Amino acid sequence: MKHIINCLVENQPGVLARIVGLISGRGYNIETLNVGPTEDPTVSKMTIVVPGDSHVIEQVTHQLSKQIDVIEVVNMTNRRHLDRELILVRVATASHHARAEIVDLAALFRGHVVSVQEDSVTIQMVGNQETVADFLCLMKPYSIVDISRTGVIAVGREAPGASAAKG
Amino acid sequence: MKDKTDTDMSSAEKQPLRSGAKCVIDGLVKAGCEVLFGYPGGAVLDIFNCLYEAPFNFVLSRHEQGAVHMADGYARATGKPGCCLVTSGPGATNTVTGLATACMDGVPLVCITGQVALDMIGNDAFQEADVVGITRPVTKHNFLVRSADDLPGIIAKAFYIATTGKPGPVVIDIPKNVQKQMTAALTPETVIMRSYRPDVPINEAEIAQFAELINNASRPLLYVGGGAVSGNAAEAIAQLAHKANIPVTTTLMALGIFPETDPLSLHMLGMHGSVAANYAVDHCDLLIAAGARFDDRVTGKISAFANRATIVHIDIDRSSISKSVRSDLGMHGYVKPVLEAVLPLVKPAEHTEWLERVNRWKDRFPFTYPKNDDALMPQFVIEQIDAISAGEAVVVADVGQNQMWAAQFFRYTRPRNFITSGGLGTMGFGLPAAIGAQFGRRGEPVICVTGDGGAQMNFQELVVAVEHQIPVVVVILNNGFLGMVRQWQELFYNRRYSGVVLSQKGRAPNEQVAETSGYLPDFIKMAEAHGACARRVFKEEEVGPALREALASGKTWVIECIVAPEANVFPMIPPGAHVAEIINRTV
Numbered sequence: 001m002k003h004i005i006n007c008l009v010e011n012q013p014g015v016l017a018r019i020v021g022l023i024s025g026r027g028y029n030i031e032t033l034n035v036g037p038t039e040d041p042t043v044s045k046m047t048i049v050v051p052g053d054s055h056v057i058e059q060v061t062h063q064l065s066k067q068i069d070v071i072e073v074v075n076m077t078n079r080r081h082l083d084r085e086l087i088l089v090r091v092a093t094a095s096h097h098a099r100a101e102i103v104d105l106a107a108l109f110r111g112h113v114v115s116v117q118e119d120s121v122t123i124q125m126v127g128n129q130e131t132v133a134d135f136l137c138l139m140k141p142y143s144i145v146d147i148s149r150t151g152v153i154a155v156g157r158e159a160p161g162a163s164a165a166k167g
Numbered sequence: 168m169k170d171k172t173d174t175d176m177s178s179a180e181k182q183p184l185r186s187g188a189k190c191v192i193d194g195l196v197k198a199g200c201e202v203l204f205g206y207p208g209g210a211v212l213d214i215f216n217c218l219y220e221a222p223f224n225f226v227l228s229r230h231e232q233g234a235v236h237m238a239d240g241y242a243r244a245t246g247k248p249g250c251c252l253v254t255s256g257p258g259a260t261n262t263v264t265g266l267a268t269a270c271m272d273g274v275p276l277v278c279i280t281g282q283v284a285l286d287m288i289g290n291d292a293f294q295e296a297d298v299v300g301i302t303r304p305v306t307k308h309n310f311l312v313r314s315a316d317d318l319p320g321i322i323a324k325a326f327y328i329a330t331t332g333k334p335g336p337v338v339i340d341i342p343k344n345v346q347k348q349m350t351a352a353l354t355p356e357t358v359i360m361r362s363y364r365p366d367v368p369i370n371e372a373e374i375a376q377f378a379e380l381i382n383n384a385s386r387p388l389l390y391v392g393g394g395a396v397s398g399n400a401a402e403a404i405a406q407l408a409h410k411a412n413i414p415v416t417t418t419l420m421a422l423g424i425f426p427e428t429d430p431l432s433l434h435m436l437g438m439h440g441s442v443a444a445n446y447a448v449d450h451c452d453l454l455i456a457a458g459a460r461f462d463d464r465v466t467g468k469i470s471a472f473a474n475r476a477t478i479v480h481i482d483i484d485r486s487s488i489s490k491s492v493r494s495d496l497g498m499h500g501y502v503k504p505v506l507e508a509v510l511p512l513v514k515p516a517e518h519t520e521w522l523e524r525v526n527r528w529k530d531r532f533p534f535t536y537p538k539n540d541d542a543l544m545p546q547f548v549i550e551q552i553d554a555i556s557a558g559e560a561v562v563v564a565d566v567g568q569n570q571m572w573a574a575q576f577f578r579y580t581r582p583r584n585f586i587t588s589g590g591l592g593t594m595g596f597g598l599p600a601a602i603g604a605q606f607g608r609r610g611e612p613v614i615c616v617t618g619d620g621g622a623q624m625n626f627q628e629l630v631v632a633v634e635h636q637i638p639v640v641v642v643i644l645n646n647g648f649l650g651m652v653r654q655w656q657e658l659f660y661n662r663r664y665s666g667v668v669l670s671q672k673g674r675a676p677n678e679q680v681a682e683t684s685g686y687l688p689d690f691i692k693m694a695e696a697h698g699a700c701a702r703r704v705f706k707e708e709e710v711g712p713a714l715r716e717a718l719a720s721g722k723t724w725v726i727e728c729i730v731a732p733e734a735n736v737f738p739m740i741p742p743g744a745h746v747a748e749i750i751n752r753t754v
Contacts, residue, residue: 025304062486068308071362
């Protein structure tokens, strides 16, 4: 199972390398990783998607918490949350017919056409992990030329203060 | 450097400016540094310039690895943080093994490395290396200092991080221009970090549950590790053990935390642990792991480890709990306060039947070895060290067979009296660590037990002992082999001795060399060339007198014991095996 782990870290040089090095050094996988600033300029938020069973995820969480620059680690998968990923996908359009189908499908997923070329169309689509996976599955028969993904970001739906402190 | 405007000058009168280099020395003084081990170079010239007037001793090692091991030995022997200082590039990369050694065993160290100037970083400058990158996985934390203004705070944080929680090494990488830069920043009195809070409050509900488990157990066992040593929990362990009559086994890292002369002591557990300790683990119904981390050398086959037991695990490192063996009650915290909290709730118990059973195992399977009329047995040498020092020596063991014999045949009665590289298993650790230990424990006998393999790694540091009049006694158990690897080849690889023969005869077909007369190397000549006293012994009756003379001399000594070449360490539970598969050929 995939877990979404949110990590608040000190906004300092080398922190990203520390987190990535820890996860690879201990033999865990990262599926996606997103880093961005928060409302506090001294704090960055990392969202890491890690596949693994509950024992692996428990270890990853504790190992992350142990890092000196890590302020807080929250496994979002265990709590009410919203997660989203933005993808840009360029799909080959062999015919006008295919283009129409792709645009229709994108619309069903609330995607937008952001660029149209003679032989391809580029869709921007935002969704949670499942929706993105479903959409990409439907795009597959049309031959995906290129794809760029932001990686998952997630936000809790509980009142502030309900999140677990570092322990 | 800061522009010195008029206003800056006036504030400078209130806050005198210091160079970054001076901040380093002041920070070390403030942290209580008594002795700094290190090696100079171009990128730390400014710090060495300030060091000239420092109020603590500086000890020049002969290799940076030696400096880190010395600081490590000092820290293990005293419980205080070890300090070392090296230059950039190769100076820093030479510390990596030492840092990894300390990191695995949770030893508090602060290692200061020089770095090329900030504007040169990334340019492949002379003696440049990405030290924070290289040392990241082998330290508890590391810092690259970008401004002298940050330096006093970083040094204080480094000592705080190194010595709290699960202790560990911290590297501070200081670019040359930062050492020269002037700053008004002061060394902080206290350190508070939002991202690092090592103190864990006692969880009363867990304590109650823990007490209930102890009170309901009929076959309890304490399994004590290095975390109990760094957490100074010896007394709490003794109180719990005696109150409820719980037998105690320790890991290699915790030998002596509970006196091995106590009837409740089962000695060490694990691959080369006592039969009694391993049987007790297998048969207990409550295993209390206190500051131990279920290392694979302890557990053997994980799925079969302590199968009959409810497992309680106390550890300050949260990630250690349920990492390899799932615990039924994981208690995140320091061993000492947790045990102190549970003690009043523990009911006195006799556990007569259980102790009788355990004692039968102890009587039936003591540590022993086959007698050999033709050759000196290495185990005998360790017994002599115990006897002649009246059990009071600080034993610093290297790695391999010598380490296991030193663990098995000396009865340790105090914590911090057995020092060794447990987790990383670093050959060449023994001699420099023994020197560092002696710097911290002046006036006490310090004996380094090493092999002919390990002695050839870092032998150069013997000079440091001689010139500082450090009366370390180095006992080399010379069997002409890399003995532990040879033992595995004997037991598991059909005696195909590949790459383990240190003498010049009897080697594998592709390792043949011309036979030499005499000893190569000649440790006696080597020792004497380094200014130490030395003697080679062959017979049992020579061992005691040599040790007595060495310990009484107040000088640095090397005693080379020519021992039985193919002696093995038993008992042995083969790697990944269950205690039932124990090999114990001791007659």
